[in-house]
Structures are given as structure tokens and as C-alpha cells.
Amino acid sequence: MLYKKKWTLRHFGKIEQDKMSEKIGISPEISQILKNRDIITEKDAEIFMNPSLDYLRDPFLMKDMQKGVDRIKQAIEKNERIFIFGDYDVDGVSSTSVLVLYFKSIGYDVNYYIPNRLEEGYGISIEALEKINEIGCDLLISVDCGITSAKEVEFAKTLGMDVIITDHHECQDEIPDAIAVINPKQEDCTYPYDFLCGCGVAFKLIQALTPSEEFKTTMYDYLEIVTLATICDIVPLKDENRIIVKNGLNMMKDGRNIGLKELIKVCGIDTHQIKSSHIGYSVGPRINASGRLGYSYLGVELFTADNPEKAKEIALDLEEKNSERQLIESKMYSEAEEIINSDASYQDDKVLVIAKEGWQHGIIGIVASKLTEKYYKPTILLTIEDKMATGSARSIKGFSIFDALVKCKDLMTKFGGHEQAAGLSMNSENVEELRRRVNEIADYNLTQEDMIENVKVEYELQEGQVSLDLVDDLHMLEPFGMNNPTPRFIMRDLVLANIGFVGASKQHLKLTLQKDHIYEAIGFNMAYLADDFTRGDKVDVLFQLDENNYNNNRKVQFLLKDIRMAHPKSAIKDFTSIKLFSKIVPEDVNNLYKINYNLENKRIKQDDLGKNEISNNFYDKNNINIFEFFKEDTLVICNTLNGFFRAYSDLSLIEDEFDVEFGKISKNQPKIKLIFSPNLDKLELNIYNSIILYDVLYNKEEYSYLLENIKANANFVKYYDEKSQLYLNNIVENIVPIRQEFIFVYKYCITNKHIDITLNKIKAIFGVMPLKLFVILSVFREFNLLNYKINENNNTLIIDFTEESVSKFNLDESLILTNIRHLRESYLESY
Numbered sequence: 001m002l003y004k005k006k007w008t009l010r011h012f013g014k015i016e017q018d019k020m021s022e023k024i025g026i027s028p029e030i031s032q033i034l035k036n037r038d039i040i041t042e043k044d045a046e047i048f049m050n051p052s053l054d055y056l057r058d059p060f061l062m063k064d065m066q067k068g069v070d071r072i073k074q075a076i077e078k079n080e081r082i083f084i085f086g087d088y089d090v091d092g093v094s095s096t097s098v099l100v101l102y103f104k105s106i107g108y109d110v111n112y113y114i115p116n117r118l119e120e121g122y123g124i125s126i127e128a129l130e131k132i133n134e135i136g137c138d139l140l141i142s143v144d145c146g147i148t149s150a151k152e153v154e155f156a157k158t159l160g161m162d163v164i165i166t167d168h169h170e171c172q173d174e175i176p177d178a179i180a181v182i183n184p185k186q187e188d189c190t191y192p193y194d195f196l197c198g199c200g201v202a203f204k205l206i207q208a209l210t211p212s213e214e215f216k217t218t219m220y221d222y223l224e225i226v227t228l229a230t231i232c233d234i235v236p237l238k239d240e241n242r243i244i245v246k247n248g249l250n251m252m253k254d255g256r257n258i259g260l261k262e263l264i265k266v267c268g269i270d271t272h273q274i275k276s277s278h279i280g281y282s283v284g285p286r287i288n289a290s291g292r293l294g295y296s297y298l299g300v301e302l303f304t305a306d307n308p309e310k311a312k313e314i315a316l317d318l319e320e321k322n323s324e325r326q327l328i329e330s331k332m333y334s335e336a337e338e339i340i341n342s343d344a345s346y347q348d349d350k351v352l353v354i355a356k357e358g359w360q361h362g363i364i365g366i367v368a369s370k371l372t373e374k375y376y377k378p379t380i381l382l383t384i385e386d387k388m389a390t391g392s393a394r395s396i397k398g399f400s401i402f403d404a405l406v407k408c409k410d411l412m413t414k415f416g417g418h419e420q421a422a423g424l425s426m427n428s429e430n431v432e433e434l435r436r437r438v439n440e441i442a443d444y445n446l447t448q449e450d451m452i453e454n455v456k457v458e459y460e461l462q463e464g465q466v467s468l469d470l471v472d473d474l475h476m477l478e479p480f481g482m483n484n485p486t487p488r489f490i491m492r493d494l495v496l497a498n499i500g501f502v503g504a505s506k507q508h509l510k511l512t513l514q515k516d517h518i519y520e521a522i523g524f525n526m527a528y529l530a531d532d533f534t535r536g537d538k539v540d541v542l543f544q545l546d547e548n549n550y551n552n553n554r555k556v557q558f559l560l561k562d563i564r565m566a567h568p569k570s571a572i573k574d575f576t577s578i579k580l581f582s583k584i585v586p587e588d589v590n591n592l593y594k595i596n597y598n599l600e601n602k603r604i605k606q607d608d609l610g611k612n613e614i615s616n617n618f619y620d621k622n623n624i625n626i627f628e629f630f631k632e633d634t635l636v637i638c639n640t641l642n643g644f645f646r647a648y649s650d651l652s653l654i655e656d657e658f659d660v661e662f663g664k665i666s667k668n669q670p671k672i673k674l675i676f677s678p679n680l681d682k683l684e685l686n687i688y689n690s691i692i693l694y695d696v697l698y699n700k701e702e703y704s705y706l707l708e709n710i711k712a713n714a715n716f717v718k719y720y721d722e723k724s725q726l727y728l729n730n731i732v733e734n735i736v737p738i739r740q741e742f743i744f745v746y747k748y749c750i751t752n753k754h755i756d757i758t759l760n761k762i763k764a765i766f767g768v769m770p771l772k773l774f775v776i777l778s779v780f781r782e783f784n785l786l787n788y789k790i791n792e793n794n795n796t797l798i799i800d801f802t803e804e805s806v807s808k809f810n811l812d813e814s815l816i817l818t819n820i821r822h823l824r825e826s827y828l829e830s831y
Helices: 019-024 028-036 042-049 065-077 090-105 126-135 150-158 198-209 212-221 223-232 239-252 258-266 276-292 297-303 308-342 361-375 401-407 428-445 468-477 527-532 575-584 606-611 641-651 700-709 723-734 739-752 759-766 770-782 815-830
Strands: 006-009 082-085 111-113 139-143 162-166 180-182 352-357 379-385 388-394 412-417 421-427 454-457 489-502 508-514 518-523 538-550 553-567 617-620 634-638 658-662 672-676 690-693 715-718 754-758 786-791 796-801
Touching: 019 028, 019 042, 028 042, 028 468, 065 139, 065 162, 065 180, 065 198, 082 090, 082 126, 090 111, 090 139, 090 198, 090 212, 090 223, 090 276, 090 297, 111 126, 126 150, 139 198, 150 162, 162 198, 180 198, 198 212, 198 223, 198 239, 212 223, 223 239, 223 258, 223 276, 239 258, 239 276, 258 276, 258 297, 258 308, 276 297, 276 308, 297 308, 308 352, 308 361, 352 361, 352 428, 361 379, 361 388, 379 421, 379 428, 388 401, 388 428, 401 412, 401 421, 401 428, 421 428, 468 538, 468 553, 489 518, 489 527, 489 553, 508 527, 508 538, 508 553, 518 538, 553 641, 575 641, 575 759, 575 770, 575 786, 634 641, 641 672, 641 723, 700 815, 723 770, 723 815, 739 754, 739 759, 739 770, 739 796, 754 759, 759 770, 759 796, 770 786, 770 815
Parallel strands: 006 454, 082 111, 082 139, 139 162, 162 180, 352 379, 518 553, 617 715, 634 672, 634 690, 658 672, 690 715
Antiparallel strands: 379 388, 388 421, 412 421, 489 508, 489 538, 508 518, 538 553, 754 796, 786 796
């Protein structure tokens, strides 16, 4: 695999004007992004672009909603003592806050309880219920938790408490026997949308408790807080979630909630420019920080404050807690990295399970997320205290960490969560067994391809499309989040004109990229990538389109998400290029490189390809979309580095897998095969529906042979231009070594006997280009003078001289050298 991440285009080809873009007044670029999200009709597009609160669903469609409403109204009528039981993250704090605000709005006093993350852990506990009972409680309403608390609900009953559960987490086998269980994820709940966050479910409860006409006015008292929770809990931003967030973000510009308004100020965010990213990366973490350090009540106090000065004081306190959290997080992350790097077995594990004494309970989830992002592996991080291990799990696409934990539930005292995130606690002596078993599950369910992050890209952005107008248009698609990700684009074959670093620790990567125009790109926390590139390299970049507004000078800026080599500036220093050079030369004389000069087929000119008597479909590079030809049973041929990198780049953008072969085909036949420098007469050409040439062939006979042997009606595509022959010229000119070069390499090898060098030192040590060296070594191997191989693990060339005393040999007797000379002659004759 040449690339560390897979990029997959959602749309191939040019962006063109369509009916939808014309009728609803949006650009073709925005219209295509909507189509990428399966928004096809004008009506769906209109709802997506302008989601009205009128589309909010009837809350009574949710199972047990009526039961919950009846019980709460009964409690109010009887003046019973009500407790709201929340959670310590943004969703739990927000859920608690909106219910407190609701009861406050009707003049009814309630208490709330959020467990201390450091001392009590997640969810309803016996200890917490005992504390609440001492204060006095008749009705307990859980928010963002409780769906797994069957035993705790039974205990609450013995204390004389009724319990209403509102939650959105995955259900386990046993549903608590509460007065009402309001969770759209229940199997027998028919609510049409089950991806609400915990605060979203609490919001629906408030909607059900409020007369419909009154709710049209009062819902604005809660909307900003529900928006915060919806964004931070990373639920799909579709359906009701999109309606909530789109309208809630608009409300934040003026700020009805005093506490949230003050917190946004502390974050330094311009409210008129506020986006979902500001909420997710700045506002949310400050609420989370207080919960992670054991001060969750601060978030509730902030959101329910009615005094601006008090709200400002709390917001500043949260800022201080966030700074403290960042220091703890940084230390924990470094310690986790040390554990991974000190144990080689973690490299083979598909799931990272790491435990250490003394880690902060509340910070573990953040660090687990960062490790998952870096290594693209599911991660379970645990802190050990008093022989108990408590922690958080984060996962990758295609692997449900919740389902994996269910299969290991005998090892745990408690766990809960969903596909991508979970919390758990267990006896510390079971940690290694958990690591073993969860990796067994992952080995069965995850392939190596699954372990490569697949980044979805809207389309390949052309230079003429890059503008501030497009940056502004993209804001129309806000809010971004799960199922409506921030649009990402690619641009290929850019020259890396400059590499720089910014930030206090020079941790951010700043690039200048050049094609017909010059572009600036910034990659936050991506400075480590600079080691893989040098100025002058041709690169492909994956980015979000953003703007840099410095001194009121607005400029387009690429927000870098990934970068990869399109073509190295220096082939003799690039490992992949040198490996390709080594494959041009045969491994043994029985599979001689190129025998096409011997082919006795009719000669034709390239220009006559379309006139062949065989009924085939001929295409050239002009006016085709090459991606339309990447279908089942396609053979792609290239002969130069340039052709290989172009072909590999194109093929890497499709969803289907493809195989790379060097010179010959293996028995397994994938849908698409890319072959570098093949012996055409060794190929089974008539099995392919399409044959695509990314380079010119070495001579006219090769074209003749192809056309004589391919399937009738197969597509034949010449996907190259005149530059391709220049690249092939370079190979042909450097493929035949002179006698002095043979002598120098021979003397060096016989003197040193065993040679083990990095590939990028070939030119410096042997004084010849890598291609020539591999020809020379292959000839020497033909005479049984030495053996050589490339060590793929550390990118080294290993040469072992085999003869102590060598008799004279005649280079003119080498079949390899004779073959290569004939190849050069046939090439010169053809072109």
C-alpha cells in the first residue's frame, strides 16, 4: 500500500450545471454535494437547506412518552419531590439543564444530581440513590443514562422512588422496569428517528409536557443548549437533529441563554460567524472539562443562570478547568504513547487495550479518541485504582465496540455505550484477558483493508472552482457533523513550493502549493508529515476549503487533512520508484524481460489503432472520464514511473480494490489489475473487458500483439499524451550499462562480499542510476556471481557475492543483456 489513508471519491468527473441547481438557486458545486448525501429531489434539497422547526415530530410517537408525561404531571399536582439524574458529559449536563429550565419556567422547584466522574463513574448507582434518598425524592427522572440500570431501578423502588428513564444509548437484553422508559432505540419503539442525543430526548419530553401552541414560543428557551449537546455527542446531523442544530446556531448569534453566551465570549468566538466546529472544538470541551475533573454542576449552573455577572464568573471558572484538563490530557497521551512504543506486540493488535495506574478518569475518553485517530485502531483506555480498572473505549468504522464488549461482558462489572464509544469497569486482573479476547473478535471481523482509514471526498476540485464564493456557498450546508460531514476535496499534481511550521511548538504544518495558481495550506498538528516530503515534490492534497482573513484581507486557504506523493522530485531517493526500477529487470533468465522484438505479428501504426479489423472500442485521453472504465475485469498497463503513479493515484480513488503486479500476473484475478512493465505474451489478455494504457508501449509489435489477443468488443484506452514517450525515452536511454559500469560494480561487490545499504544510497555508492544497477546485478546473477534482494521492511538492498574465485565470463553471452539491447533497438526503430 503506497498510501497511509484511502481516499474515495463520491463523484467522478466534472461538475456540471443541473436542473436542481438552477431551480433552487444554488451553484452546481453545492448541488453535487447534496447529491452525494442522497438529496436528489428539489423538495428534499429545500428542506435540507432551510430546515424549519415546523418539521419537528410528534413526541408522543415515542414509546412510553404518554406514561412519562402523566407521571410528571401527577407529581406536580401532588407537589412531590422530583430529582433529575444526569451525566457528567456535555450531553448529560445539557439534558439536566434543559429540564431544570423547564421546571423553573413553570415555577416548580426540582433538584438535580450528576455523579462525580472521578468518584462514582457513569450512570445511576446504588450509592447515588442512597444520597438522593437522604435528601428526599419521590420521582427520579434520568437523562442521557439509565437504560442499563435495571438493578438500580429495582433498588430505587425499595426506597419508595418512582423512576422515569430518558436515554438514547443502546439497549441491552434487560430493560429497566421503570414507570416509563423513553428511548427511541428500544426495539418496540416506533418513533421514526432514533438518532437523537440524550438532550434531544429530554427536549422531546419538554415538547410533550408543553401545549403545542405554547411550545412554538418556549422551545427557543432550550434550543441553543440542545444544539450544543447534539453537535458534541456526534449524532447524525439529519432529520430532527439538523432542524435543531441549524436553528439553534442561528439563535446563538444573538444568544438567548445568558450562560452559553458568556462561555462563547470566553472562547473568543465571533457569534455572528459561529459554526458547528466552534461548538464541537471550543465550547463543548469546556463543559466536558468541568465534568472530567469532577465539577459537572458548573455546567448546569452556567446554563440555568439568570445573572450575567454570575454567568461570566462561572464561564471563567470553566476556562480555568479546561486549561487544567489540557495539561492532564497531554501528560496522559504521552504516557500512553510510551506504553505503545515500548511493547512491539501493540503493532500487531487490531485493538489497543492500555491500562495504567493513576490516570485521570475523566480525561481517558479524550485520549482514547486521539489514539484511535492517530493509529486508526479501536482503543480501550483504562485507569487502575484499588484493583479496579475503569475507562473508555473508542472505535473505527465497521467495528462495533459495544458489540465486542457484550461478548466479553463476563469480564466486566459494568459497561454501556454504542457502536463507536463505550464506558466500562472491571477487575484489573481481567485487563489482559480483555485485550486477548477483544483482539480475537477484531481479527475475525476486521480485515487489513478495514484498518486503513477511508476518507470520503466530495469530488476532485478543479483550479477554476477554487474561490471565496465557493467558501461562502459551503456555509449554506452547515451545520456539519455525522452524516453531513464538512465537505472535503482533493487536488492533484501540485508542486510543493514551500514547507514551513507555525505554532508555539512548531506543531502546525504550513505549505505553499503551486499549479497554475498558488495556494496556501495549513495542517493543524500535522508537522510530523514534513519528514516524508521535500520542496519540489509533486503532491496530492486532501483538504477542507476555508479562508484566511488577516488584516481584513480575505484569501482562500486549504485546511489540510492529508497529503501524499503524486510524483517524487527525485526518483533515485524515492523507495517506491527504486522498487519499480528493480521490477523492470527479470528475476531469472527463464522469464526474460521483454521478448516483443521476436513477435511475428503484423506491424501497425499507433494512429491506425481505431482502424483495426477486430471490433473493439477505441478511446484516447481526450474527452473521456477514465473512472467510467474502472469496472470489473479491467487491465491497466504502465511502463514508466510517471504512468505508474498516475494510474495508482486514479485507481486509489475508487471504492473497488485493485491489485498491483510487476511484469507478470498471479493466478488470482481481481476486478481490476495494475501491471508495471509486463511481458505481454505472458498475459491472458482475452479475459479483460477493458485494457487501459497509461504509457506508450515499447514498440509497434506490442500494439499488434495486444490487438490480436484482446477480447472482441473490449474497450481499448490510450490514456497518455506525448509526455509519456519522453519518460519512456529516459528509461531506454538508461537501461543498457556500459562495460566500465559493469567493472566498477563487480569490483565493489567482490571487495565487500556482503552489502546491505538503504535504497537511496545506490547512486552515491555505485555511481550509476538504480535502473542500470539492477540490470548489472541481474546479469551477474545470471552468471551465478551473486544474489540480491530488496528488503521491503526497512527499504534496503542486500547483495551477497557467491564466488570466492571467479573464472572469466563474457558479457556478450548474457541473455538478459542481449534481450535488453534488442529491446532498445526495437524501441528506436519504432519511434
